[in-house]
Every structure is written in C-alpha cells, then in structure tokens.
Amino acid sequence: MASCSLFHPKPKIRSFHHNNHRITHRPPTLISCTSSISNPSSTTNSSNNNNNNTNSPPSPVLSKTRRPADENIRDEARRYRSSSKNTFSAKYVPFNVGPDSPECYSLDEIVYRSRSGGLLDVLHDMEALKKYDGAYWRDLFDSRVGKTTWPYGSGVWSKKEWVLPEIDPDDIVSAFEGNSNLFWAERFGKQFLGMNDLWVKHCGISHTGSFKDLGMTVLVSQVNRLRKMKRPVVGVGCASTGDTSAALSAYCASAGIPSIVFLPANKISIAQLVQPIANGAFVLSIDTDFDGCMKLIREVTSELPIYLANSLNSLRLEGQKTAAIEILQQFDWQVPDWVIVPGGNLGNIYAFYKGFKMCHELGLVDRMPRLVCAQAANANPLYLYYKSEWKDFKSVKANTTFASAIQIGDPVSIDRAVYALKNCNGIVEEATEEELMDAMAQADSTGMFICPHTGVALTALVKLRNSGVISPTDRTVVVSTAHGLKFTQSKVEYHSKEIKDMACRFANPPMQVKADFGAVMDVLKNYLGNHASK
Numbered sequence: 115m116a117s118c119s120l121f122h123p124k125p126k127i128r129s130f131h132h133n134n135h136r137i138t139h140r141p142p143t144l145i146s147c148t149s150s151i152s153n154p155s156s157t158t159n160s161s162n163n164n165n166n167n168t169n170s171p172p173s174p175v176l177s178k179t180r181r182p183a184d185e186n187i188r189d190e191a192r193r194y195r196s197s198s199k200n201t202f203s204a205k206y207v208p209f210n211v212g213p214d215s216p217e218c219y220s221l222d223e224i225v226y227r228s229r230s231g232g233l234l235d236v237l238h239d240m241e242a243l244k245k246y247d248g249a250y251w252r253d254l255f256d257s258r259v260g261k262t263t264w265p266y267g268s269g270v271w272s273k274k275e276w277v278l279p280e281i282d283p284d285d286i287v288s289a290f291e292g293n294s295n296l297f298w299a300e301r302f303g304k305q306f307l308g309m310n311d312l313w314v315k316h317c318g319i320s321h322t323g324s325f326k327d328l329g330m331t332v333l334v335s336q337v338n339r340l341r342k343m344k345r346p347v348v349g350v351g352c353a354s355t356g357d358t359s360a361a362l363s364a365y366c367a368s369a370g371i372p373s374i375v376f377l378p379a380n381k382i383s384i385a386q387l388v389q390p391i392a393n394g395a396f397v398l399s400i401d402t403d404f405d406g407c408m409k410l411i412r413e414v415t416s417e418l419p420i421y422l423a424n425s426l427n428s429l430r431l432e433g434q435k436t437a438a439i440e441i442l443q444q445f446d447w448q449v450p451d452w453v454i455v456p457g458g459n460l461g462n463i464y465a466f467y468k469g470f471k472m473c474h475e476l477g478l479v480d481r482m483p484r485l486v487c488a489q490a491a492n493a494n495p496l497y498l499y500y501k502s503e504w505k506d507f508k509s510v511k512a513n514t515t516f517a518s519a520i521q522i523g524d525p526v527s528i529d530r531a532v533y534a535l536k537n538c539n540g541i542v543e544e545a546t547e548e549e550l551m552d553a554m555a556q557a558d559s560t561g562m563f564i565c566p567h568t569g570v571a572l573t574a575l576v577k578l579r580n581s582g583v584i585s586p587t588d589r590t591v592v593v594s595t596a597h598g599l600k601f602t603q604s605k606v607e608y609h610s611k612e613i614k615d616m617a618c619r620f621a622n623p624p625m626q627v628k629a630d631f632g633a634v635m636d637v638l639k640n641y642l643g644n645h646a647s648k
C-alpha cells in the first residue's frame with residue numbers, strides 16, 4: 115500500500131557538515147509508513163512493509179492513497195500505527211533539580227507544585243532521546259511539516275516525542291495549531307532599525323489568535339486522557355488576561371470538557387471576552403486584577419476537582435516550547451542571534467529557552483540564541499529584578515497598560531524566567547505606554563497588524579539597537595504573541611488621538627469628507643501632492 119515517507123534511522127556511517135557544523139549522519143532511508151513514528155526504533159507495520167528496503171537511497175515521496183470514506187484521520191492513523199513499544203517518557207520533577215531527583219511524579223498525577231511548594235518541570239528521558247542523533251530528529255520533524263496526518267499535522271504534535279511521548283494519539287485534542295509563519299520584516303527592519311535580517315514569528319496566527327494554543331492542546335489532551343482514566347477532573351479552570359481563557363475554552367469545547375475561566379472585570383479586550391463566552395465556558399468576571407484571579411483559581415483548584423490550566427502547570431510549557439523548535443526548523447536549523455519575547459506570567463520565556471536548549475542538547479543545532487524578555491513599564495517586576503542584578507525580587511501592583519495581556523505584577527514563573535535568562539546571557543527590557551503604542555503603529559504602517567505586546571517586544575529591540583547591543587546584521591526574531599485583531603480598541607484610540615498624555619505621533623485618522631466631487635478631489639490632490647514631494 116502506498117503511503118507517505120518517513121526517514122528512519124540506520125547505523126551511523128558517515129559525517130558531513132550541516133549549517134557549518136559537523137554532524138554525524140546516517141543516510142536517510144525511505145520506509146513507507148505514516149504514523150508509526152512515536153518510536154523511531156519501530157519498523158513499519160505489516161500493511162505497508164512492501165517498501166521497506168532499508169538499504170536503498172532516499173526515494174521520491176510517495177503519495178498517500180485516499181483513506182476509505184468511512185474512516186476518519188484518527189482511525190487512519192491508528193491503522194498505520196506501529197505495534198512496537200514507545201521507548202520515550204517524561205515525568206514531573208521539582209524545577210531546577212538534576213535528573214536524579216528522588217522527588218518525581220507521573221504526568222498522570224494531578225500535581226502542580228513540588229513538596230517544598232516550588233515549581234515543577236517536565237523532565238524528558240534525555241538518554242532515550244539521545245539514542246538518535248540531531249540529523250535524525252531534524253529529518254523526522256521536517257518530514258511531518260505541512261501534512262494532515264493525525265496528529266503530526268500540528269506543529270506541536272509533530273514533535274510529540276519531545277512533548278508528551280506517552281499519550282495515545284487517540285486522546286489528543288488538536289486544531290493543528292503551530293506551524294505559524296516566520297516572516298521577514300523587511301521594511302520595518304530597514305526603515306526603523308537599519309537591520310537586514312529581522313524576522314517576526316507570528317504566533318498570533320493561530321486557532322484562537324495567540325501562542326496559548328500551543329500549550330493548551332497539550333494540557334487539554336492530557337486532561338482528556340485523565341478523564342478517560344476516570345481521574346477526578348470535572349472541568350478545567352484558569353485565571354486569564356484573555357488569551358489563556360480563549361485557548362482553554364476552545365480546546366475544552368472541542369473535546370466536550372467543561373471549562374471555567376476567571377477574568378479580571380473590565381481589564382481584557384472585548385474580542386478576548388467574547389471568545390470563552392462563544393465557546394460555552396463558565397465565565398466569571400471578577401472585580402480584581404489578574405494577580406487576584408490567579409490567587410483565587412489556585413485556591414479553588416486545590417479544593418475542587420478542577421484542573422489548573424495556567425502555566426504554573428508545567429505541561430503547558432511543553433507545547434509552548436515547540437515555537438522555539440519551529441523557529442530553528444524554519445531557518446533550516448540555523449540559530450538566530452536574538453529572540454525577543456514579551457513577558458507577563460513568564461512561562462513563555464522559559465518555554466522558548468527549553469525548546470532551544472533541547473535542540474542544542476540533542477544535537478539539532480550547535481548553539482543557543484540570546485533571549486530578551488520585554489515587559490511593559492507599567493507591569494515590570496522582572497525588569498526591576500534584572501536591574502537589581504537579580505538581588506531583590508519584589509512583585510508589583512501592575513498598572514493599566516495597553517499591553518493588557520501582560521498586566522501582571524506577581525508572575526508565577528519568575529524562577530523559570532530568571533533561570534532561562536541567566537543561562538543564555540539574556541536581557542530584560544521595558545517599554546512605556548507611549549513607546550509600545552508608537553512601535554505598534556510604526557510596525558502596522560509597514561504592513562503588519564500587531565498586538566500591543568508585540569509593540570513591547572519591538573520597543574525592546576529598538577532600545578537594544580540604539581544602544582548597539584544588537585547589531586544591524588544580527589539575525590533577530592521578534593515573537594508576536596497574539597493577533598492584532600484582538601486589540602483593535604487600542605489602535606482605534608491611538609489613531610483617534612484619544613489617549614491622554616500621548617502624542618500619538620504616528621496616528622493616521624480617517625478624513626471626514628462631504629459627499630461632493632469637488633471636495634473629494636480637493637483632499638485627494640492635497641494628499642497626492644504631499645506624497646509626490648516625499
């Protein structure tokens with residue numbers, strides 16, 4: 115039976131240079147197998163082993179025959195799945211302890227904190243993963259991009275062995291998230307920064323419009339598994355500034371699992387508020403800020419059988435880290451110099467670090483990029499800590515910011531963020547309201563339509579360019595964390611010049627014109643005259 119290709123490991127027999135570094139590589143061999151790739155040591159299944167000529171050079175990719183009409187893609191994936199045992203595994207350990215920690219938990223346990231009250235981390239069996247070299251993993255991940263094979267059509271699940279290796283694909287809840295575009299910000303780079311290698315990783319082009327989908331597919335899939343195992347999980351809950359709640363409610367709705375979201379009243383955009391409402395979540399609008407909601411959901415989830423979906427739960431970060439792997443993949447496994455990430459609750463900066471770190475440790479790339487975490491000056495506890503040379507962390511009362519999704523004063527992942535930044539020679543920057551809104555307007559004027567959080571990240575870039583820390587030719591990636599369409603009100607206020615104490619220098623308000631040919635001609639001539647002279 116014809117099926118799609120898979121590169122399968124063979125004994126190491128030669129070395130060559132890839133991306134300027136030496137890699138031991140085996141010649142990839144085509145075997146005709148679709149989904150049996152949860153274990154790279156597996157062989158093809160009996161239904162399609164007629165093409166398993168393991169000594170032949172790579173053959174052209176064969177097209178998959180269309181599955182029978184009464185079969186869905188999960189069934190199809192099951193039919194192709196290998197019967198050999200998965201050899202990869204992961205467990206929870208206290209954050210920042212070695213692999214030999216005596217304290218560890220199965221991912222099937224419901225646990226968010228270590229015995230000492232610290233954070234947890236998902237620790238993969240790196241020795242098992244290291245049985246395959248970097249070239250193997252690069253080829254495997256590359257072979258899955260852009261397909262509709264369950265579950266590898268997802269940018270997250272295409273890295274399943276590194277995410278949740280033991281979950282049954284039947285339990286996965288996915289909207290084929292990830293695979294978001296990484297585009298060259300040519301005009302913005304050239305015009306505003308004199309840069310020629312500036313990129314934007316648009317995580318906002320996603321199912322619910324933010325990077326949260328990457329983590330939520332993992333978390334909700336695990337909940338789906340736990341519920342099938344009859345574990346006491348009646349629903350899933352989160353506190354949110356608007357994006358986590360949107361992702362949680364969408365993935366839960368897709369799996370038929372109740373979701374409960376705690377939102378700070380009047381502090382999130384209308385577009386974000388309507389998302390969980392439309393998806394049937396139980397929405398509590400609470401008269402406090404995000405930090406207040408976070409405190410409440412932590413208390414509630416320790417009392418009721420509601421599973422906690424915030425990034426305090428380290429499962430989320432396993433999905434979010436795939437954005438880092440994707441960036442490397444999109445650069446053909448070359449490492450950018452800088453990656454700039456807006457930070458709030460501070461899970462994502464660690465997720466990026468972890469994704470890059472795993473690629474480095476497992477030999478897919480030869481170094482790490484430097485990370486920059488960008489905060490709004492109105493909600494900047496990490497920035498202040500960094501400025502104190504990591505001496506004195508104090509949570510802050512977060513003030514109102516247009517970057518409302520990062521209006522967080524007491525980030526739960528502070529320890530993760532500090533660890534990540536210290537280990538990659540990272541930097542923390544901040545952006546005032548005027549800086550972030552101007553940066554957003556300037557980026558939009560070059561054809562983007564970014565969210566204010568991306569404006570915070572761009573401001574960090576502008577500052578680091580101006581100070582010479584980032585050079586004109588450094589390959590730099592700005593992570594755009596949400597879609598601008600979720601934050602149109604901030605753009606409306608800016609372009610209407612309605613913001614108190616803000617010059618709104620790049621506002622472009624519409625011109626009111628009478629419905630009269632002469633009046634229209636007058637304004638057009640004036641406009642064209644101004645532009646012809648530029």
Ligand SMILES: Cc1ncc(COP(=O)(O)O)c(C=O)c1O
Binds near residue numbers: 355459460595
């Ligand atoms: C759009 C957006 N950008 C950035 C962030 C910051 O991510 P993190 O909380 O992981 O630092 C969030 C959420 O906090 C967000 O919703």
Ligand SMILES: N[C@@H](CCOP(=O)(O)O)C(=O)O
Binds near residue numbers: 354355359519520
């Ligand atoms: N911006 C987030 C804040 C919560 O972050 P989380 O990653 O811990 O869930 C949101 O959209 O709610």
